[in-house]
Amino acid sequence: MTSIPDYLATIGGPDTAFAVPQVTGFADAELLDGQRAVAELRRRIDAVAAAFAGEIAHRSRRELGHAGLAQANGLRSAEDLIAKVTAGSRRDAHTLVKAAELMPAPPRPDLPPAPALPRWQTLVGDAVGSAAISVEAAGIIRSRLAAAADGADDDALAAVAEALVAEAPGLTIENLAIRAARLRDELDLAGIAERERALHDKRFLRVSRQLDGMTRISGLLDPESAAVVVPILDAATSPGRGGPRFVDPEAAARADELARDERTVDQLTLDTLVELVRIGGRVDDGTILGDRAPAVRILVTRADLDSPAGPDGERTGAAFFEGQAEAVSIATAERYICSSGAVPIMFDGDGRVLNLGREQRLFSRKQRIAMAARDGGCRICGAPPSWTEAHHIDHWDEHGGRTDIDDGVLLCKFCHLNVHNNRWRIRRDGGDYLLEKPDGDGILRRTPLPSHSPALARLLAG
Template sequence: MDTTASLWQTSDTELVDAHTAVVQRQRQLYAEELRLVAEMESRGVATKLGYSNTPALLMHTARLSRTEARRRIAQAADLYATTTPTGSMIDPVLPQTANVLARGEVGSEHVDVIRKTLANLPHLDAEQRTTAEQVMLTRAAEDDPKALDRFGFRIRDIVDPDGPPPPEEEPKRPARMLRRHIRRDGSMEFKGHLDLESAQLFENLLKPFEKPPPEGNDTRGYAERAGDAFADVLRMAANCPDLPAHNGARTEIAVTLSFEHLKRALDDMVLPGDQQLTAREARLLACDGHILPAVLDGDSKPLDVAVPAYATPAHIRRGLYLRDKGCAFPACDRPGSVCDSHHVAHWAQGGPTEMDNMALLCPHHHRLVHNSEWQIKMIEGRPWFIPPAYVDSSRTPRRNHIHTPIPSAA
């Protein structure tokens, strides 16, 4: 990008590339700042100049808040070697992070997440800590700090799947407990707790029943809806072993288009009832909606009402839940219950409604895939996402590491 040119003369991708380059330089300068702060702290420069400590000095020289000054000093202490007053050298806790920050590949917030994650794993040995830091940096190359923080909860399972040894006298307690009391009027009050598996089952059973009615005139509070849902589940369990399906077929939408529009297959207007919908929007809905395309002739007479073969059957949706476990887009933690099933090769171009051509996407990332240059490629039966060149010039495929399992480090 020509820095002498006016910004309005630059293309969109040039503008994004220029911003990325500036961010990289800022991160490199931040790494240099931390290196200087580490040296100032090691030498005791602040006390030599008459200040009580280094934060007090930085509050005057850099006009930082005391909180921010302390944060940077803590980062510097973990990233760079320091010298004690007795002259002994203390090796850095996160040397790999220091190198990556110096290249401008991660930012200050990434550093905070990595420091916090490893600080919460004090039982790791030196080799495991090195591996954990490397795995976090690999993810940081693609993830924003919030997504990296979510991923950090899995680090122990990756580098130390056995976990710390249990105490010799580990207290035992029941996995499930229920206390109930029948009142004088015959009603019941109860309390208890469930293990993880039973708690998830309980939540899944309640969800279909505790939703407020679509009419919008429900005056019950959340606790009242949950109580009514619990009673409904009990009645269903008593009367029939088959519980109502969750996330089954979607509402059917009849979309009508002229035969001429169908032949052109352009982004012309498609009319569902009295509403206007572009063909692009219709394709987005058709990924997972139960849309019935009706082709009309010039006199608005139906020529054909197609069978919606692309609507995702319940058994395929269940398979997608088991495989993707949630939104398959990199770093997204949205659960499968709120996701659409997206056709990788669009059904309009002959893409089949099969597991090997489907991926779960939350509404936000579903729209992004349809409206941006992100692409999806199925690799070994799983969806991988190819970023646009302005996100990653190498366009290296990425996948979601939050929902999908990652092999343990050797």
């Protein structure tokens, strides 16, 4: 049997007939060593491919117009040309071009010297050029750290890049992305809110009918949406995916029944989502959805939660939805603590739990129904009650643990976000509520927030 090194040495030989090796005879250790060796070879080949891609991109740069290499071959861009030559995807071609941008630029006597790359990018490019990391890993590190480049100094970025390059060979791409995001957020806490908004803006759900009678659903969930949706779908499909074993006889019986279900996990996921939508559609427009069980958890340190606001009104710090890797802003954590349905769990610097949020801090279902009758929907924009969340007009620690109807108003999610993110306040004057926020000149103004409830209006008129 040909050894792995001998076989790998022949792969690139154009005069050698290619054949996939017979790996069934390898021992376990040999099999794993072979996989590692192939990965090393692939990193080297990808580094060479990136060098070629970079030169193709240079010869196809926009200022060359139709004389550029890509357009001369009838294609719009270097990525299109690379994809055609390699019979690959445009995405893979883009990854190679981006990796080439990190590698040292060759000298070009006919052109002025290229601007020097930041040190952190040079470190990543050198790692690609030496086959220490893959071009895909380089893309992950680059994209995560580039998001913090404006909020962190070069030395700090270089230190993080060096650490990620060292850790990358021992991490999957998914875990590298999580690790890079963590280090990026530690570098640039002030940028978390903006990155959260960017992810929030990418969310979408698209429904399109197909000619065969089926309907396709596609979309992207931002971390907050995923924190609500994914645990529910996981709970419904977990036994079918080899989920946890149950001690409770009823739970065990349900798991056994689900295991015998002929539906695939994907089909069960869809059926669960459809049933949830069906149930939600039965809720009257004038009532609050009773879906505020504490299934969504926000993890945040006491120090971050108590951090002072900066000149722009934003507070630096990081919070996390349980089960989600991306950090969210302190404003979002505060909104969830204020709202119903989330359990805030605060830790001290030693990792000890300081406080586990109690259901008493949340408005009860009956209280929310009463607030719906009083407010008639969102106090700011008038959205129907079924779209709203209960907002504490005073923070939890300011009203001594009370959750009185008088201390809450209904706000839709959009207006609730605005109140928290902009550090606005809602004040009560007897039975009236006023929105307190600065005007264009920075002067604090109070705007009345009248009720939208026709029943209350009729009562007051009588």
